[in-house]
Amino acid sequence: MQKASIGKILLALVISCVYIYLFGIVQVVHVSADNEREIEVSIPEATTSAETEKTPETTTIKLQDDKKPTLADVKAQTTATTKAETTTSTTTVKKRTPAPAADNTVIIPETTTVTTTAAATTAAPETTTAETTSAPTLTPDNSGEEQLSVYDQVTGTYYTAGAREIIARAVxxxxxxxxxxxxxxxxxxxxxxxxxxxxxxxxSPTTALKTDVYDxxxxxxxxVLGEAIYYNGEMIQCSFFASSCxxxxxxxxxxxxxxxxxxSVDCPLDKTTDPNWGSTDSYSSDYIKNAVQNTLGIALTGDPSKWFKINSRLDNREHGWVTSISVGGMTKANGKTIDGRTIREKVLGYSxxxxxxxxxxxxxxxxxxxxTYGHGHGVGLSQYGAKALAENGYTYKQILQHYFTGVEIH
Structure with missing residues (x-):
């Protein structure tokens, strides 16, 4: 009888141990499954339906430097009493890998074949190329408003919406x-x-769509919505940049x-309004030596003070666009003339x-x-120049006709 009781007690202990062990495994599996589920839901889908797509948030994204002027005081941007206007529209969105930061106001010759060149993570292609991806089909909304399509470099998506929203956010x-x-x-x-x-x-041209747009x-x-710039009756290839030299x-x-x-046209007021005027950047001789070797294939030796010589500028103007520069005694590299763009874009990666x-x-x-003097590629409308002209009484048409020679606006 006593032996039977001892046997029952041992059996109960064994069963209890087994239960505790199994319960612990169930808890571990439950926690792991929850963690895995949390990871899965934190990864955004590659595509989003038009019904659920919200206007992308852009306040933490850095815009491309050559297209975004940098004002000395930006407090008014965040403290102004005016509020952003909310707009709604039917949108078509497709994901793709974001484009590299570069000058992205690009001229597309109608009769020239344009190819896209792969770029490094921070530098633009050696030669500026056009966005050649076909635009998504423009889907009109119920209001019948004109639809425009862009590739938004802020979110890395194609975006199709009403012209009013696209233009205001792009501005x-x-x-x-x-x-x-x-x-x-x-x-x-x-x-x-x-x-x-x-x-x-x-x-679908590359642009940056902001959300903090004031009324x-x-x-x-x-x-001015619907007005465009024409030359001899045809809409022009339009380009713009921050400021000139x-x-x-x-x-x-x-x-x-x-x-x-x-x-080229004169815009002498740029230097009075542009905080980028006279900016300086410095690089060690070792950095320059390696950068030139890696990009141009030129080996720099001897006295560094003799490595560079600016030979010419566009129209021989003071502080002007460098059209020829000798590097280690060479004026050409890879079969092309070495100019200011070569140094800025290829050697120094747009820095x-x-x-x-x-x-x-x-x-x-x-x-x-x-x-450096000015900011950007320098072709077309100077945005700081437009600011200065507007402050001096110019109308928008006069501003545009100053920067785009012989055009009409209607």
């Missing part, structure tokens, strides 16, 4: 909400021309395509603000010091 992606009225309207017309022309060619911007866009560049000098309306610069070597610090 603030280029200039601040606080720019003068006529400068805003000039940018709106230029932006519409740029996007509309590309859409007609089957291309004022929408009202100004409404005043005192005069604009030409499309022929930058992209090798001569358009009569994209030639310089423009291809209009002065250059000197400081022996004491063993560094090369670049002083």
């Amino acid at each position: 603030v992606g280029e200039i601040w909400n606080e720019f003068p009225d006529e400068a805003v309207k000039a940018q709106a017309v230029a932006e519409y021309t740029y996007i509309k022309k590309n859409n007609e060619m089957g291309v 004022r911007i929408y009202k100004l866009v409404d005043e 005192g005069y604009t560049n030409s499309a022929e000098n930058v992209w090798g395509v001569d358009y009569p309306y994209l030639r 310089l603000k423009s291809a209009a610069f002065d250059l000197k070597y400081d022996k004491n610090s063993d560094k090369f010091i670049f002083t």
